Amino acid sequence: MGEQTKYLLDESRIPKRWYNIQADLPKPLAPVLHPGTMKPVGPDDLAPLFPMALIMQEVTTEREIDIPEPVRDIYRLWRPSPLFRAHRLEKALGTPAKIFYKYEGVSPAGSHKPNTAVAQAFYNREAGIKRLSTETGAGQWGSSLAFAGALFGIDVTVFQVRVSYDQKPYRRALMESYGARCLPSPSTETDYGRSVLAKSPDHPGSLGIAISEAVEVAAKNDDTKYALGSVLNHVLLHQTVVGLEAMEQLKMADAWPDVIVGCTGGGSNFAGITFPFIGDGLRGGAKPRIVAVEPAACPSLTRGKFAYDFGDTGHMTPLAKMHTLGSTFTPPGFHAGGLRYHGMAPLVSHLKELNLIEAVAYHQKECFAAGIQFARSEGILPAPEANHAVKGAIEEALRCKREGRSETILFNLCGHGHFDMAAYMAYSAGTLTDQSYSEQELAMALAGLPSVPEPA
């Protein structure tokens, strides 16, 4: 018999509290600013968009936040998620490194996103909200919120980025099966969508535009709130169940990571697996290296500016200080739709500025090659987004091989790729190309960043 491959926890070990890294930051986050006054926003400014419980989770510096029992009860459908040791991948790479991965593809929507969707739907239902509006890029978030809405009896309206609405009909079918209403964005449903279509009837859409539409619907309807699947502090908070469980499972394996790898779109799955470990390091524990992997076609952490920017293209959201490519930047249409966002979570950006994390960018073809190699040794076909984390972990394992080091590598396999077979078919047929963004458009988008007076 070989060494153990799979580390499972009993249902009773689902975390009872989320971990809030704001309690342990050596320097607090820059405040979020009101788009009109450029002054820090207060809870009341956000009340049209979010229930108060979530607004308080945005700003609290309490270290541990209780997970409500009804949320834990739904988590039991797939949590605790398994931690695997990738023995076969290690052998295929000929590396002395130990590779562990946490697998979040076991959720009903096939990714980590239900970890926050269920929590957000719960707090909205507690506040008496009847409908949630949201955006989705690849369809992962839309299907996660549709799932959570169905379980809590809340209507869900999803603005899906036009290209993915056209390219990924099965994600839409899944959202509609859960009872959600799904519209291509830009849509004729909102003032902002109509204004974009008037200028550009064939606009492919972007997450920034879809966010503007979803925010507009929430702002104009009292019974409707907005839900975001990444970027915000409370979303990252909810994802920490991933890292908290991984800590328990690694103890079972008598292992601890030297390096942790995650892919970053808005930063939530990366935060989920890394923040509990980073916090442990900040409180005097071991300090693993932490590596964020992003797409070279949308490189906010490696090529963006750390500056105040809007979260959306229509400039309806507050301004947050983050790594950004500019809110008017439209990333090229590569296949990891969940990573096509102009900004990065303020918390992840802040950690990058504090040199507590590293970031690298890879092109999509090398990431698909890594994903295929992973599938052929471990059996799970990763989501195109997750391929970036696989690529990052493989690079670390190959470095260990060159240096003759038997380090322990942990990465987050944040979702499976069963809805992304068109992308894999393109890869196999050789028609997948590496997209580069337009340097000129990036320069223009960065030149258009809002000017914000520096606090004295």
Ligand SMILES: *Cc1c(COP(=O)(O)O)cnc(C)c1O
């Ligand atoms: C949405 C998504 C991402 C990107 O979002 P993060 O907030 O950066 O995690 C990555 N992977 C998968 C599978 C996704 O669905």
